[in-house]
Amino acid sequence: MAKDPSSALQRRPLTLRDVSDASGVSEMTVSRVLRNRGDVSGATRERVLAAARELGYVPNRIAGALASQRVNLVAVIIPSLSNMVFPEVLTGVSEVLEDTGLQPVVGVTNYSPEREEKVLYEMLSWRPSGIIIAGLERSHAARAMLENAGIPIVEIMDVDGTPVDNAVGISHRRAGRHMAEAIVAAGYRRIGFLGTMMPYDHRARKRLEGFESALIAAGLTVEDREFYSGGSALLKGREMTEAILSRSPDLDFLYYSNDLIGAGGLLWCLNHAIEVPEKVGLAGFNGVELVQGLPCHLATMDACRLEIGRKAAEIVAGKRADGATSGLVIELEPKLEPGDTIRRR
Amino acid sequence: MAKDPSSALQRRPLTLRDVSDASGVSEMTVSRVLRNRGDVSGATRERVLAAARELGYVPNRIAGALASQRVNLVAVIIPSLSNMVFPEVLTGVSEVLEDTGLQPVVGVTNYSPEREEKVLYEMLSWRPSGIIIAGLERSHAARAMLENAGIPIVEIMDVDGTPVDNAVGISHRRAGRHMAEAIVAAGYRRIGFLGTMMPYDHRARKRLEGFESALIAAGLTVEDREFYSGGSALLKGREMTEAILSRSPDLDFLYYSNDLIGAGGLLWCLNHAIEVPEKVGLAGFNGVELVQGLPCHLATMDACRLEIGRKAAEIVAGKRADGATSGLVIELEPKLEPGDTIRRR
DNA sequence: CTGTGCCATGTTAGCGATAACGGCCGCATC
């Protein structure tokens, strides 16, 4: 046992050298075998692989990356993992990166510009071969880092602004406008808004801006609003709905900045025998899977999360048909899903 | 503009050398400044920092890690990001790692042993300084890699088994037993189970095992069961509940393997005017925040996710009061939250 | 004025891999 070559008792970590000694070839040949690169005869290949397996050798990518000046990492920087929207983007990214040898590495900013700056710096210090980062708004320093990185950058989720390099997303302003138009067209007139109190959630802000501008164009305004931060979004949705409706009982439509609070609001309305969508209409945003499980379908707008992840990954992986990795702006079309909470005319 | 030193036009990436040239000191001194290590006079420190900022220099950790044989990364390997339980574990990990200089890097296995093996291999190739990995069951090769890694390993979520090194979690068998006992004590007798069809979700399996063994001890059995895979868990919860109750209308309790399908079931029952908890009792598992937003509180059992993340991170970071980083098994106590869906006696 | 010690900085030698090139050998070609 003490001499078991695969035992942890080895104090000195294994290197290519150990494998090359064990298999009687040079380190270079071992390296070639383990990377499937260059010409190696079948016989020695087998010998090397056997030795590596026997020893339990795991290549040291730190050294490999330094020598080859190539790193198979793609940094993915997002605001949060806990609201179901970004995990789906990640799924799209992973799908596409799967067979490219590239690997996503996730950084989370918690919607804080300072943290974003720090996370970006950390990521860049590993010299990734591409960056996918949510949003277009960031600190001066962060933008400078992106501009100087010398690798493909894709800013995702949003296209209302000026990207550093590439952008893949939707126009949240248009999404907000579109929703407002649908609501007005359905005959609703007294409209309330419920959202998060996050100064740095620029996409929610843009949706509201678009929403309000379309209302104004129709001669209407947002008559009341309610904001929250932290806690269970579903519960907050209930609470805010109760608050806004008791304060402004005449509202006939509630626009929620995300599906989860919208779902909470919907459940509250159903529980309080408020006729949806006749008396009060409701709509959320994101198109999260969860709403499919509700007793009645909340109107929402799909944010194209999976597709955004996929397209962004294609750009950094150089997998696009046209081979472009720079200067692209891809605007996807969010689809309105009217569900059961907007009157049909 | 073309000569702007901070412009991306620099084709050659920046190195310590560039900063040392720009500030008139040796590379070593620059390195010391940027790492806050060793003695450097205030004056030169300022000069170096100014130069680094001016150039937009970002240190190359690949080289740094190779030279120092130290990597500030902790691998966190989990089955999924999309079910709300692991993001919370990550939150706990991040909190504790925050001020240690260590950084979590997440790998996702999708409940597949093959992927776990691959992800682990990838992670180890970056020579992280610790590993936090969900579950105790894994392939032979994966276990061998962990054993040979020579770094602190913490297996999380579960303690029913033999850890490679450390473990932090709860006993899912006991959790299942405990729930069954509470259900039986509340007077329910005809019990159904609804869960996922995931052969590799060992924790769900153990909960069911514990659950059944406690029922048997009480002279009962699980009378009917329903399984699902994929899709919106909330919706599946509705569908499965409808299916099981129409097949076995006499059931008086439904035990769900997670809160999300439990919530779906609860909503279905409320919609179909089934008296909860009098006629049918319900319970889930995990204690996710979401259930707080439901019209009535689903009984559940807190899985201590945040605490698991924290304790695991403390071990790999060497932050425990006793300084131990090896051989620990920390069993946390899941708390039964009876909510409103189990009869009170 | 010399020795002692410390502070601030420089020098040297890797860390573990890979790129680039070189060499040897065997076989086909003319």
Place this chain on the structure above:
DNA sequence: GATGCGGCCGTTATCGCTAACATGGCACAG
């Protein structure tokens, strides 16, 4: 039999940084 070429494998020189040690200057004691 000389030539060429391709398959297979080894040698050498980095990659960018840091540990460890070396050095020079200056203050201070004796």
